[in-house]
Structure formats: structure tokens, C-alpha cells
Amino acid sequence: MIITKRFRARPIALFTSALLMMCAGISESSAASIALPSATKPARLTGTAKIDSTVTGANGTWKGSPAFTYKWYACSTSGSARSTVPAGCAAIKSATKTSFLITTSQLGKYLRFMVTAKNRRGSVVSISAATLKVTSPYQLLWSDEFNGSAGVPDSVQTSDKTADSKLPWKAMVSGWGGGNRERQYYTDGVVQYNEDGSVKQHAVELDGNGNLLLNAAKPQAARENHPSTAPSENCWYGKCEFVSGRIDTQDRVGFKNGLLEARVKVPANSSTWPAFWMLGANYPEVPWPDSGEIDIMETASTASRGYSYFGSLHAPYFNGGTAITKDAYSMDLYSSYHTFGMLRTPTKIEFRFDGKTYHTITKASAFLRAPAGADPTRVWPFDQEFFMILNLAMGGTLGGGPGGLVSTSATGGTLAVDWVRFSSVNGVGEVITH
Numbered sequence: 001m002i003i004t005k006r007f008r009a010r011p012i013a014l015f016t017s018a019l020l021m022m023c024a025g026i027s028e029s030s031a032a033s034i035a036l037p038s039a040t041k042p043a044r045l046t047g048t049a050k051i052d053s054t055v056t057g058a059n060g061t062w063k064g065s066p067a068f069t070y071k072w073y074a075c076s077t078s079g080s081a082r083s084t085v086p087a088g089c090a091a092i093k094s095a096t097k098t099s100f101l102i103t104t105s106q107l108g109k110y111l112r113f114m115v116t117a118k119n120r121r122g123s124v125v126s127i128s129a130a131t132l133k134v135t136s137p138y139q140l141l142w143s144d145e146f147n148g149s150a151g152v153p154d155s156v157q158t159s160d161k162t163a164d165s166k167l168p169w170k171a172m173v174s175g176w177g178g179g180n181r182e183r184q185y186y187t188d189g190v191v192q193y194n195e196d197g198s199v200k201q202h203a204v205e206l207d208g209n210g211n212l213l214l215n216a217a218k219p220q221a222a223r224e225n226h227p228s229t230a231p232s233e234n235c236w237y238g239k240c241e242f243v244s245g246r247i248d249t250q251d252r253v254g255f256k257n258g259l260l261e262a263r264v265k266v267p268a269n270s271s272t273w274p275a276f277w278m279l280g281a282n283y284p285e286v287p288w289p290d291s292g293e294i295d296i297m298e299t300a301s302t303a304s305r306g307y308s309y310f311g312s313l314h315a316p317y318f319n320g321g322t323a324i325t326k327d328a329y330s331m332d333l334y335s336s337y338h339t340f341g342m343l344r345t346p347t348k349i350e351f352r353f354d355g356k357t358y359h360t361i362t363k364a365s366a367f368l369r370a371p372a373g374a375d376p377t378r379v380w381p382f383d384q385e386f387f388m389i390l391n392l393a394m395g396g397t398l399g400g401g402p403g404g405l406v407s408t409s410a411t412g413g414t415l416a417v418d419w420v421r422f423s424s425v426n427g428v429g430e431v432i433t434h
Helices: 012-023 028-033 363-369
Strands: 038-041 044-046 054-058 061-063 067-075 089-091 099-101 110-119 122-127 138-144 169-171 184-186 190-193 199-202 204-206 212-217 242-244 246-248 253-256 258-265 272-280 293-298 308-314 325-329 338-344 348-353 356-362 386-394 412-425 430-433
Touching: 038 122, 044 110, 054 110, 138 430, 184 386, 190 212, 199 204, 199 212, 212 386, 242 386, 253 258, 258 272, 258 293, 272 412, 293 338, 308 348, 308 356, 325 356, 356 363, 386 412
Parallel strands: 184 242
Antiparallel strands: 038 061, 044 054, 054 099, 067 089, 067 110, 110 122, 138 412, 169 246, 190 199, 204 212, 212 242, 212 412, 246 386, 253 386, 253 430, 258 338, 258 412, 272 293, 272 386, 293 308, 308 325, 338 348, 348 356
16 A cells, blocks of 8 residues: 655745745745834925925835835815825826925915835825915016007107106117117117008007017118108118117116016017117116126027027126026927016026026125125126116127128018016015106
8 A cells, every 4th residue: 555645735826925035035024024114204395385486395204114206286275194195186297306396387276295105015105284375476566468459559658759758668769789780770660561551560569469569670662652661860880771679668667676577479580689688777877787787588590599598697797708698498489479587686686488497696606706895786786776678689799690790581570579577576576667
């Protein structure tokens, strides 16, 4: 008789698991002792719940030596820390870091920070208490929305109107070239007529759809049904090649600190040089660059500068230096409206594109560039009142070639401005009306 010893088979899955743990240097007994992560202190937040402020999340305190991942949520209601996502909360796309910059999209919402802690046993979630409701630090103090019927704007002083110092804007009439070898003559009249003699374009006009237009064109010769659009005087280089528009608020409306923005569409036309900028209110009594210059937006449609825009400061000790000029790029610069802005505080100036800061210059950094004992008002002339300027130049040192010459294909173009707005920031900002 043959006696067969019977063995009880061990489940393959358990054997495989044990083998893997052996290979990893982990015993079955130690694996069984690993617990899920647990939070002894929940995730938490620090920071101010205001647009353009950064809030920062912290993991809290955990047991179980986990690894962490993060998400941010915008919620419709407030509340305390949780272990599940509350109702009414929506994840903020691409917000997966420990810090989050609040945008206008979160206005009126409550923010929460979610930490996912994971170890070999699994994942556990801890969600911070909600912030206060997101508010705006900005208070609108002044704006021009450029609403009105098509034609010369009522808000712009032109030479054919009775002088009115209460109008916020004045159109420039000049062919001096801005000191930049520009090839246009600034006029406040007509720049183009239609074949039938009716007005096609003024240098400065509203389009009737809520936009200000600054138009540049080659001068037209006189015809039987309309006069010439060429200026009666020469430009700095001789016979003027283009006529265009420029307006400013000098001695009418000034601005100190705060956020100044304009929503504009810049021309793609060859050799155009549009700009949204500011000069110190003491100009020209205090000459440039001592008066200070803030270039909120400059761009030029040239082969070497395509799709680029610039933010710059000019003052005696850093005039034109690369440390105070920043260029950036947008592939839809010419096809869409974009918002260009400048935030000025007592300690810094920020340049913004579509609401995002792309360049910051601090007052402290300016003093590092200046010699010891330099006049503070020359090192940083940006604490004073400034007035603003909108213009469309042709050619020149930025939009042109050698000597400021325009391209042979240049015909002019249009700078369209949807609105200009000035706001205080956390109560800091002032409009000065003359």
C-alpha cells in the first residue's frame, strides 16, 4: 500500500505578494503594519483673498510618511476643513502647486486647498477651510469707454472746437518727429477722403461701436471734390510722408500710483509704431528724461520685432538700459484686442499684459544703479503725477529702418482703443483734475 502525503496548496496570489515583498526587502509582518496616511492637523491656507494676491497652502501634519499632490477649488460657500470636497466646489484648472495667484475668475468665490497624501496602503484627502470671499483690491476712479456716435470724439480737444480745458484729451498737431526720427505729422483733421469727397478717416475718431481709432495714412492730393490732407508745413525731415493721430491728457487729467490699463488692438501694418505711455506732469519745464517716462505699451510691426511688445521706464540713471526694458511676445498680438496695464505703487512699477505681470521694476533697484548722493527725484521720478498719451507713429527708431525710414510697402494703419481705465489699488491711487 502506498501512502501519499497530502499538502494544502497555498493561494498563488499570496505567494506572489510575499515573493514581491521579499524582493523589495519588505516582510509580510512589516507590510501589515503600514497604515493609511492620517492627518493630525488639516491642510491650511495663508494669504489675502483678493484678486492678484497669492494664497499659499500647507500640507498640515501627517502620519504615515506620505507623498503629496495638490489641487485648488473655487467654492460657492465657506466652511471649515473637510475630508471630502464640499458641494458647490469646482477644481481650478492647472492649479496644482502649493501657491495660487488669484484672478478675476475667482471673484466672489471661496478658495480651498486640497492635499492628497499617498503611501503604499493608499490615499487620503485633507481639504483646508475656505478663505474669505474673494474680493477686488481695485476701485475704478476714472475711465473713458469711447462710446458715442462715429466721428471726432466729444472728449478730445481739437483745433476746430472752442477751447475747453475740461475735456480730458487734447489732440496734438506737430511734425517734429518726437525726437525719434518718426515720419508722421500729427494732425487733428482728416487723413483720408472717399472717392465721392466724403470723409473716410479722421486722424482721431470714434467708430460708433465703442472704440477710439487713431489712423495713419499717406497724405492725399487735392481733388475737385475734396482738399489735400497734406499738412501746410513740413516735417522735421522735409515733406511729410504720413499723417496720423495722437492725444494726451497733459494739464487736464493726471494720475498718481494705481493701476492704469487700456484695451487695444494694434495694427499689423508695416512700419507702424503704436504706443500707450506717460510723462511726468512737470514736463517740459523739467526736461526729458528727468521728468520720467513710463512706456506701458510699445510695439512695432517690423520684420525684427514681429509679435513683440515692450514695457519700459526712462530716467536719467537708467535711460534705455536693458534692465528697465522688457519685451514679450504674443502670437495673436495683431488679430485680437489685448489689455496693457501698469501698476504703480510707492515701491515699484509692474507692467501687465492681459492682467498678468510680465515685468517689475522696484524703486530700490533704481537706486542701486545711481551714484552715491544722487538726487532722489532724478533717480526715481515716478512718485509724482503723470499724464498719459496714446499715439500711432510711423517709422522712427522703433518702427523704421536706418534714419527712421519706413518700409517701401508702408501705407499706414489703425490703433483701436476699446477703453482706458484707472483704478486705485487697496485705496492707493489718485486722479488729479486740472
